[in-house]
Amino acid sequence: MTNTQPTLIAFSVKEREGKPAIWTKIGAAFPHGKGPGLTIQLDALPLGDRIVLREPKEDKAETSN
Structure with a gap:
C-alpha cells in the first residue's frame, strides 16, 4: 500500500x-493504483449488521456516527 491518505474509512456498524x-x-x-476504483484494506473482520464507508474527518477524531 502506498503512503496516500485513505479516500474513505470503513466502519462495522452493529445495530442495537x-x-x-x-x-x-x-x-x-x-x-486503486492501476486505474479507476478503490482498494479496501481491512484491519478487522466486520461483526456488525453492515459496513459503512465514510469520508475521513479533517481533524481525524472518531465519532459515534
Whole structure:
C-alpha cells in the first residue's frame, strides 16, 4: 500500500434495539493504483449488521456516527 491518505474509512456498524448503534473502525479504502476504483484494506473482520464507508474527518477524531 502506498503512503496516500485513505479516500474513505470503513466502519462495522452493529445495530442495537432501543440504543445507539455501535460504530467500530475496521479499515480504509484507497485509490486503486492501476486505474479507476478503490482498494479496501481491512484491519478487522466486520461483526456488525453492515459496513459503512465514510469520508475521513479533517481533524481525524472518531465519532459515534
